[in-house]
Amino acid sequence: MSRKIRYGMIGGGRGAFIGGVHRIAANIDGQIELVCGAFSSDPQRSKDSGADFFLSADRCYGSFEEMITKEAALPADQRMDFVSIVTPNHVHFPAAKAALEGGFHVLSDKPATLNLEEAKALAEIVEKSGKLYGLTHNYTGYPMVKQAREMVSSGQLGKIRKVVVEYPQGWLATRIEASGQKQAEWRTDPKRSGAAGCIGDIGTHAENLAEYITGLKISELAADITSFVEGRQLDDDGNVLLRFDNGAKGILHASQISVGEENNLNIRIYGEKGGLEWRQQEPNTLLAKWNDQPTQIYRTASGYLCQAAAAAGRIPGGHPEGYLEAFANIYRNFAAHVRSEIDGTAPDANVLDYPKIEDGVRGMAFIEAVVQSSAENAAWTKLNA
Amino acid sequence: MSRKIRYGMIGGGRGAFIGGVHRIAANIDGQIELVCGAFSSDPQRSKDSGADFFLSADRCYGSFEEMITKEAALPADQRMDFVSIVTPNHVHFPAAKAALEGGFHVLSDKPATLNLEEAKALAEIVEKSGKLYGLTHNYTGYPMVKQAREMVSSGQLGKIRKVVVEYPQGWLATRIEASGQKQAEWRTDPKRSGAAGCIGDIGTHAENLAEYITGLKISELAADITSFVEGRQLDDDGNVLLRFDNGAKGILHASQISVGEENNLNIRIYGEKGGLEWRQQEPNTLLAKWNDQPTQIYRTASGYLCQAAAAAGRIPGGHPEGYLEAFANIYRNFAAHVRSEIDGTAPDANVLDYPKIEDGVRGMAFIEAVVQSSAENAAWTKLNA
């Protein structure tokens, strides 16, 4: 098949944030094409947004339901191949459900749904549909995250004993949602964001990253979450003790009131033989630590990287790759999987390396466990997934 | 005008490096479309390469001359708007000349030409053609480089006294050109690379960066360049003393035999009141230094940045932007300028912020001065531009 993979976008019209990120991620490699969208629930706004991307008005729909119906009715050589969902959280489930049941593959922003129940239902829908479902836990797209995973799974660190994962931000240190900041508004509203604020928005990224790299599962946790900013309904900070299924212990903390922090996701992992450290704000560096030899600085696009890390880089070492390239790696793999579905060929192993509905269910189970544990004064709570 | 800007690529077929970078840079913002190419001087290879980008065979040409002639003959609503030149250096001049004289805007990889004489000739051709000419000195596309320039031009540092600019790499520490490494092969061949190796390939980036940020001109220099690797015809390392037109002094050194260095372009600038430091490998950080207060860490996408730096970022702070985004900023501005030419509107000031033929002439004058100075045992040599 010699054409670009085609997608339609749900959400992401003018004034949105993450929609623009998805579009860039889709654009980068020249393999994917935006052909339609339901960019807004306001039909005119949807058309106006679509015009920004040079779409014709008849492919800019006023609702995701309309988009799915009308695209399904188009000839196969015009119709979109998958939908990309970039709305606030509460729309993730209905949009994904409609798309999957309408015969389209889905690539959704995280968290997968508004709550765990929906996530489990969605998992069944995905399975029944036979369609592909991807979730943009984009931080797993970084080359050095893949290198870290390989170093754990190949046993270089020995049995994992300790994990420290952090995600501090500072942008919600004051009540900016009250002043009309759109991103803050829906994220602090339980109806659109879900049971957790900070923990749902960024805590799940931390949880996903820890499980992705270590290959372990968090079995139980004890959480203390807080709303520091007066009048805010959802948590803006959370501290969590972790226990993993292999006996490892850990700490996860996420915050949106850590003044002066930008987007400082980072993780440290210690095994019996070695340790790793990775920091998202300088993502092309991975430190490997040992007790009896110098710490090593692994770098994106170096010749000594594992196959998965090498495949996730685009340019030579020292030419920094960033957030958008990592995000694009999710899109690239997902689109390659879509392509192999269309072609009826088997995807290669790298292509399968993108987050799926199982990650979504884990994330929602994590959120629910954190909220429940904290409500019970940090009682140990198992993840129901 | 509501369509993407269309371009054709000269060079950049299978096996090339910088062509892929240009294509990603063009893709990122969804404003530019690759519509044709002369990807190789072998017509079949050109078509094969074009197929990788989903181009139809009839828009994949066997030479740039053919591409320019045939595209010029296409209806206006199909024809490419500009050409992107990504060949080895010796093709830059003839390709640019042909495109400009054929009525197309040109965005060329650097250095502009094979030598200073060609560069000066090209400047005249550009002027006569009335077409736009851009040069991908891509490092000036970084937001923090623009912030640095603004901090100098607004006088925050006081009069500039000293500039230290470095560009060490290590990849040519051994004679890899003898083993068939394509990138090394042409860069070490005077016929395709020009009078200088390392100084032409990366020294010019350093020169351009220093002049871009400071707004000063290098007036004269004393250079000591070396071919460390036996059998290599061109320099692989160069050390240069600089004198600027305002009396500032400086140092520029570039190297491709600095083992273990990736792409470590960096610059420090000191004025009477403050200093700046920027390092390309961690490009989202700019240090501002003062004698009587703490050093400040300026960061991409922060609220306190100048307008040009703000415009050059795409995503919130802490989401690292890298080399490809900086490169895309050159494409974005150039394409916006092309769009305003088509629309007959005045471009805004930001749009004009991309390197032009004047930068190309400066770069070639720099190369010639370095080579001449070094041949005369580091005699002070003025830049002839």
Add this chain to the structure above:
Amino acid sequence: MSRKIRYGMIGGGRGAFIGGVHRIAANIDGQIELVCGAFSSDPQRSKDSGADFFLSADRCYGSFEEMITKEAALPADQRMDFVSIVTPNHVHFPAAKAALEGGFHVLSDKPATLNLEEAKALAEIVEKSGKLYGLTHNYTGYPMVKQAREMVSSGQLGKIRKVVVEYPQGWLATRIEASGQKQAEWRTDPKRSGAAGCIGDIGTHAENLAEYITGLKISELAADITSFVEGRQLDDDGNVLLRFDNGAKGILHASQISVGEENNLNIRIYGEKGGLEWRQQEPNTLLAKWNDQPTQIYRTASGYLCQAAAAAGRIPGGHPEGYLEAFANIYRNFAAHVRSEIDGTAPDANVLDYPKIEDGVRGMAFIEAVVQSSAENAAWTKLNA
């Protein structure tokens, strides 16, 4: 009074570690003189050790009791002014008690005692004795730690909301105590180390640092401590949720099995208006973070520092001061306080800035709370001090 302050050392003979650190700390400023010691419970070993420091054999005692008795009997112009206690933990209390009751000031290594009960008893003894008692929580001796404290207490950060304090080490990742490593041996032995291993040895430093800088008290905690290395009797890793008396939340974790970590004590503090970050391994840098302006890099010995931080530096900025200088700051202040006691003058405020028995009681209360909480599966536990 124009002479050096004189001290005798308890512990710290050949093969010991921390004794040597104390001696250097005492030496640095030329204000303090080692005049005697009970370096070992083996009298000959004590004399041999003393000879290394050029002490005459008659001032090298076979027990701290002997030292205290015999020194007390010396003429005032020869007798030691204070004792320095550098033994394993179980000797701290009896040695301090004997010295205080024998009329000598005491500067003790931490933790203050073997358990909380002893610590409270010691507090009474100190008070009754009228003698000075200092505790070498040496990390509070760093200039940038003092700067951090000042920035909190002066309100620059606003009300404190979150504290993250870490102390990872890796040296006990394997069971080196079984192979005769002396430092590991006593630290992993409950009889000599106390109820906690890692938490007692380094966790207390983290606790002390957090309370010193913030001026807050930990009110309750939930702890999960672990012995990862088989056969080890005491914890070698601990993760703790914190709640402070002003409503702030926090995390403290300490580890001696974090492979590849050296002595990576670090702290981050976030208030309503600003944040701070300090890392012991690069102790001359303090980051101050803000949401609306660039992060600032405060540096040791800069002109803009607060008075306490300025007084704690010895040399101009950029001449790195380290662990020994910070340790020496405790000695210097303590000795100056001793000197003012001898002279009958009032010490100035800086001089009083060294850890005292109250810090020791807090530390022991912290250890006991951690151990108890962990035994109750991380139940919230109040500090009994």
Add this chain to the structure above:
Amino acid sequence: MSRKIRYGMIGGGRGAFIGGVHRIAANIDGQIELVCGAFSSDPQRSKDSGADFFLSADRCYGSFEEMITKEAALPADQRMDFVSIVTPNHVHFPAAKAALEGGFHVLSDKPATLNLEEAKALAEIVEKSGKLYGLTHNYTGYPMVKQAREMVSSGQLGKIRKVVVEYPQGWLATRIEASGQKQAEWRTDPKRSGAAGCIGDIGTHAENLAEYITGLKISELAADITSFVEGRQLDDDGNVLLRFDNGAKGILHASQISVGEENNLNIRIYGEKGGLEWRQQEPNTLLAKWNDQPTQIYRTASGYLCQAAAAAGRIPGGHPEGYLEAFANIYRNFAAHVRSEIDGTAPDANVLDYPKIEDGVRGMAFIEAVVQSSAENAAWTKLNA
């Protein structure tokens, strides 16, 4: 011999800077004792200064001549063993000459003398005297500098090709010497400082560091030095191209007008196989760089260090050692050498690792070559030593 080594100090009275550093360096290890001094040419000021160090007035002399004469007349068991010279540069030579000819070993601050002629004369005096002469090029005292030297000499980097050594400071960016700043005053006065300012004060440290680590000699140089601050008689900035005796090329630049820089001495060295990077402001880290494997972070006090680096550390890894400890390493080795002279034993190899008169002659030859080259518009100039 079981006693401390005794020294007298020339210079370093109240208000001086480097004298205090020398005294701390001498104190740290408890092996050396200050017994007398000619702290000032004003006898009362000398006595007042001595009282600060608890010296009796009769050992505080009004001139170095008096000190040398009177100390020589003391009984052997009281007399100083060596002198430490910490005056402005113009006194270095006469004081060292007098001490050596008076029968005392000498440890002098750098540069060795006021000019090259004096340095060569001093070399002869040292040789004739049979006494030891040490020079406090203190930066060679850092453990990681010694590790770097070992990695070069053992061939791990291959043949050295390129050296970049920098020493930027910012404290003389304005004319503070005119406002009575004592340290600035004499350093900018040719009569007391010599033919060069910045190049003499700190450029020589850079030169010494480069030659120490590489084991190479600078054979010729081309220099461009500048007095940026109006009214200043000596250079406050210098840029120098280097050629080494093995064919390596290099760059040295030193500056005291680089606003915001503290004391940022740093060096990078590239051989055919590997590279090294060391920065004085974070002195416990040494980067080793390779083209085909991750960069390694060597750290002070790690188990894998060479013998010389290990011997130069005092405390475990992660407990940062700084400027004063490095300085103390020069004192410790020199004092150990003095001790072996007194005892008539052979010093071990480590002990001999301190800078000597040969380093002093090299430094003065470097200064003279820089000044001469710059006067001839950066003509290549050979070092006359």
